[in-house]
Amino acid sequence: MSLDDIYQQLSGILRDVFDDDSLVAGPDLTARQVDGWDSFSHLRLMLSVERSFGVDFAASEISSLKNVGELASLIQSKLLGERAFSPSEES
Amino acid sequence: MNVPSLEFLGLVIVVAALLAISERPRWRATVFLIANLGFVLTFSHEPTQLAPFALLLAGGYVAMRCVQTQKNPALFTLIVGLLIVAFCWLKRYAFFPPATLLPGLYMTVGMSYVFFRILSLVVDSYQGSLPDRVGAVRFLNYTLNFTSFVSGPIQFYRDYRRDESERPARLDLTVAARALERIVIGFFKVLVVSPVLGYAHQRCIVAVSSLPSPSARVLDATLILALFPVLLYVNFSGYTDVVIGAARFLRLDLPENFDRPFSSKSYLEFWSRWHMSLSNWFKTYVYSPLLLALMRRLPSRSIEPFLGVVVYFGTFFLVGLWHGQTMMFVLLGLLMGLGISGNKLFQIEMIRRMGRIPYRTLCSIPLYETLSRGLTFLWLSFTLVFFWATWPQLTGLVAKLGVGAIATAMVLTLVVAGVVLSAFTALVDRYIAAFKEGAMARLADFMRPAWYTTLAVITTSVVVMLDAPAPHIIYRGF
Numbered sequence: 001m002s003l004d005d006i007y008q009q010l011s012g013i014l015r016d017v018f019d020d021d022s023l024v025a026g027p028d029l030t031a032r033q034v035d036g037w038d039s040f041s042h043l044r045l046m047l048s049v050e051r052s053f054g055v056d057f058a059a060s061e062i063s064s065l066k067n068v069g070e071l072a073s074l075i076q077s078k079l080l081g082e083r084a085f086s087p088s089e090e091s
Numbered sequence: 092m093n094v095p096s097l098e099f100l101g102l103v104i105v106v107a108a109l110l111a112i113s114e115r116p117r118w119r120a121t122v123f124l125i126a127n128l129g130f131v132l133t134f135s136h137e138p139t140q141l142a143p144f145a146l147l148l149a150g151g152y153v154a155m156r157c158v159q160t161q162k163n164p165a166l167f168t169l170i171v172g173l174l175i176v177a178f179c180w181l182k183r184y185a186f187f188p189p190a191t192l193l194p195g196l197y198m199t200v201g202m203s204y205v206f207f208r209i210l211s212l213v214v215d216s217y218q219g220s221l222p223d224r225v226g227a228v229r230f231l232n233y234t235l236n237f238t239s240f241v242s243g244p245i246q247f248y249r250d251y252r253r254d255e256s257e258r259p260a261r262l263d264l265t266v267a268a269r270a271l272e273r274i275v276i277g278f279f280k281v282l283v284v285s286p287v288l289g290y291a292h293q294r295c296i297v298a299v300s301s302l303p304s305p306s307a308r309v310l311d312a313t314l315i316l317a318l319f320p321v322l323l324y325v326n327f328s329g330y331t332d333v334v335i336g337a338a339r340f341l342r343l344d345l346p347e348n349f350d351r352p353f354s355s356k357s358y359l360e361f362w363s364r365w366h367m368s369l370s371n372w373f374k375t376y377v378y379s380p381l382l383l384a385l386m387r388r389l390p391s392r393s394i395e396p397f398l399g400v401v402v403y404f405g406t407f408f409l410v411g412l413w414h415g416q417t418m419m420f421v422l423l424g425l426l427m428g429l430g431i432s433g434n435k436l437f438q439i440e441m442i443r444r445m446g447r448i449p450y451r452t453l454c455s456i457p458l459y460e461t462l463s464r465g466l467t468f469l470w471l472s473f474t475l476v477f478f479w480a481t482w483p484q485l486t487g488l489v490a491k492l493g494v495g496a497i498a499t500a501m502v503l504t505l506v507v508a509g510v511v512l513s514a515f516t517a518l519v520d521r522y523i524a525a526f527k528e529g530a531m532a533r534l535a536d537f538m539r540p541a542w543y544t545t546l547a548v549i550t551t552s553v554v555v556m557l558d559a560p561a562p563h564i565i566y567r568g569f
Contacts (some may be wrong), residue, residue, distance in 0.1 A: 036447060037373060040399040043382050054456075058220035060211070062249065063375040080565075 002053055006072045013052055052054045055079065056069030092134040095281040095561040096335050102126065107340040116256030123232045123255065130237035131553055140197045140228040142182050151179060151209030152230050158217040164177065164511040167217045178206045178336030184416045201240040203413065208234045212248055214376055222249055229321050242564045244348045244368035259342035266339060272543050279546045280329025285562050288322040299491045312443040312492045312500035316472040317508060319479055323565055324352065330564045354516040358434045358470055378406040396439045404432035414478060423477040430470050466508025469501060523552050
C-alpha cells in the first residue's frame with residue numbers, strides 16, 4: 001500500500017474519530033491542530049487504525065508518534081512486515 | 092554521591108573530557124559504563140548491600156532476553172508479575188510480612204527509576220519495538236545512567252540509545268552556556284530556596300502546639316498546606332535542572348520533567364506538566380495498554396469515555412502507591428485516582444451538556460480560570476499531606492488545629508492560590524512574550540549572564556556560610 005493510499009484511509013478514520021469532516025491527513029498534522037485530540041481520543045484513533053489496517057501497535061509506538069506522518073510511516077512499515085531490528089544487531 | 096555537589100560536577104567534567112577523546116560508539120559506551128558503575132559504588136562498597144540491587148538488574152536482563160526469544164503471552168505475564176513482586180519485596184512494601192523481608196540494610200537509592208527502565212525494556216522487547224537487541228553493556232548503561240540515577244528523569248530507551256552512541260546531542264558554545272545556566276539555577280533551587288522552604292514548613296508544623304488564636308491556626312494550617320507543593324517543586328525541579336544541564340555536557344538530551352506545573356487549570360493538565368517523565372511512563376505502559384484492552388473487549392462509543400475514567404483512576408492509584416510503602420501511600424493513591432478520574436468525569440459531563448466549544452469558552456473566562464487554578468493547587472496540597480505526614484502526625488495536626496480552622500484554611504488556599512498563580516502565570520507569559528523578540532530580546536542576552544552570575548554568587552556564599560551538605564532530593568527514597 002502506498003503512502004498516498006494510507007493518508008487517504010487515515011483521513012476517513014480521523015474524520016470519524018474526531019467527528020470533523022474537514023480533517024485531511026497529512027504528514028505535518030499534529031494532535032495540537034485537531035480539536036479534542038487528547039490522550040483518550042488518541043487511543044481511540046489508534047484502535048481504529050489497528051482495525052482498519054489490520055496492524056498491531058506496541059505500547060512505546062503509540063506514545064512516541066509526533067505527527068500523522070510518523071503514524072503513516074509506521075503503518076507502512078508494519079504492512080511491509082519490517083522488524084524493528086534484525087537479530088544480528090547485537091550491542 | 093549527592094547530585095548537587097562539587098564531586099558530581101567533577102565526575103561530569105572528567106566523563107565529558109574522556110568522551111571528547113573519541114566519538115566512536117564503543118568508546119562512549121565504555122566510558123559511560125565505568126562512570127555509571129563508579130557512581131553506583133559511591134553509595135556502597137559492601138557486596139552484601141549491593142547484592143539485592145545487582146540481583147534485580149540481573150533478573151531484569153534475563154527477563155528481557157527471555158521474552159525477546161519466547162513470544163509467549165503467559166510467560167510474559169508471569170515474568171512481568173515476578174519483576175513487580177521482586178521490586179515491591181526489595182522496596183519493603185507494607186503488605187509483605189516483616190518476617191519474609193531481607194534482613195539488614197541494602198542499597199535502594201534509585202531503585203524505582205531503575206525498575207521503570209527495566210520494565211519498559213521487558214515490555215518493548217516482548218512487543219518487538221526495541222530499535223536493536225540490547226546487550227549487557229547497553230542494558231547497564233541505560234538502567235544505571237548516572238546522570239538520572241537518583242532523581243530521574245525517566246528516559247525512554249529509544250532516546251537514550253540515540254544519545255549514547257547513535258547520534259549524540261549537539262554540544263556547542265550556546266548549548267553549553269544554556270546547560271551551565273540550568274546547573275546554576277538547579278544549585279540555587281536545591282541549596283538556597285529548598286532549605287528555606289523546608290525550614291518554614293517545619294516551623295509551621297512545630298508552631299501548631301502553641302498558636303494563640305483561631306486566626307493564627309487558620310494561617311498556620313494554610314501555610315502547612317500550601318508550602319509543601321512549592322518546596323517539593325523547588326527541590327525536585329532543582330535536581331532535574333542540575334542533571335539535565337550536566338547531561339548536556341555528555342551530549343545526552345534528557346527529557347524535561349516540569350513545564351510550569353502551577354499554571355495548570357485542571358488536575359489533568361497538572362499531571363501533563365508535573366514529573367512528566369513519570370506520567371509519560373505510566374501513560375505508555377499502564378494507561379494506554381489497559382484502556383486499549385478494555386476498549387477492545389467493550390467496543391461501544393458511549394461506554395468508552397467512562398472506561399477512560401476507570402483506567403485514569405487505576406493508573407493514578409498506582410502512581411500514588413509507587414510513592415511509598417505504607418498505608419498512607421495507599422490513601423495518597425486513592426486521592427490521586429479520585430482527583431484525576433473526577434476531573435475527567437466532570438470534563439466529559441460538561442462537554443456532553445454544553446458542547447465542546449461552549450465548554451472551552453467557559454474554561455477561558457478569567458474567573459473560572461482562577462478558580463480552576465486554585466482548586467487544582469488545593470487538591471494537590473491536600474493529597475500531598477498523605478505524602479509528607481505520617482498517620483499519627485496527621486491526626487495530631489487535625490486535633491490541634493481543629494476541623495473548622497482546616498476547612499477555612501482550605502478555602503483560603505483555594506482563593507489565594509487561584510489569584511496568586513493566575514497573576515504569576517500572566518506575568519510570566521508577558522515576560523516570555525516580551526523577551527522573545529525585538530529590543531527586549533537583545534537586552535535579555537546581556538541580562539542572562541548577570542542574572543546567572545548573581546545566582547551563582549548567592550549560592551556559593553550560602554554554601555560557604557552554612558557549610559552543610561545539600562538537602563537530599565525529597566524523592567530520594569524512591
